[in-house]
Amino acid sequence: MAKLYQYVGSNEIRLSVADFPIGTRIDSVSQLEKWIAKTSRKPNIFSSIAATFVVDLKGDLCIADRHSEHIACAGGFPVLSAGEIFFGSGNRVWEVLEITNQSTGFCPEPESWFQVAESLDRIPIYRPDKFTIEFVFRRCPACRQLNIIKENLFVCSVCNTDLPHLWNCDNF
Numbered sequence: 001m002a003k004l005y006q007y008v009g010s011n012e013i014r015l016s017v018a019d020f021p022i023g024t025r026i027d028s029v030s031q032l033e034k035w036i037a038k039t040s041r042k043p044n045i046f047s048s049i050a051a052t053f054v055v056d057l058k059g060d061l062c063i064a065d066r067h068s069e070h071i072a073c074a075g076g077f078p079v080l081s082a083g084e085i086f087f088g089s090g091n092r093v094w095e096v097l098e099i100t101n102q103s104t105g106f107c108p109e110p111e112s113w114f115q116v117a118e119s120l121d122r123i124p125i126y127r128p129d130k131f132t133i134e135f136v137f138r139r140c141p142a143c144r145q146l147n148i149i150k151e152n153l154f155v156c157s158v159c160n161t162d163l164p165h166l167w168n169c170d171n172f
């Protein structure tokens with residue numbers, strides 16, 4: 001069963017983006033092309049187009065400008081996954097070149113990939129077999145700091161407290 005990720009970021013961000021437009025649902029390559037045209041992105045063979053993405057409760061991919069907050073892209077709702085996505089068209093067909101689960105607003109686990117894969121296959125669009133960079137998030141049980149685990153070191157970067165091996169980012 002799919003895990004729902006509730007927003008776990010700061011309340012200031014949640015409130016500051018309350019009026020921002022929701023992400024664009026991408027259900028076909030032509031929809032993606034429309035979004036790219038609308039946002040005036042001009043890729044070339046050497047570049048890629050970056051966007052913020054979430055997988056919404058229906059399992060669809062929604063994208064927004066790269067600098068958008070994930071909570072705005074999600075329209076304030078929980079998500080099945082979230083992160084950054086990079087599209088390219090080097091071989092004249094659109095494909096996903098890079099994709100990560102980097103979202104400090106939702107802190108999705110690498111295991112949420114299968115939801116992402118399904119949303120991309122619905123379009124359908126060529127994609128990698130997993131997140132090209134995986135982020136592991138944990139909240140410090142002592143000081144509540146949200147940490148990104150680096151080199152498998154489960155220690156809080158602020159207070160040095162050991163971090164749990166199970167996901168706990170919704171544990172404020």
Ligand SMILES: [Zn+2]
Pocket residue numbers: 140141142143144145156157158159160161
């Ligand atoms: Zn700490």
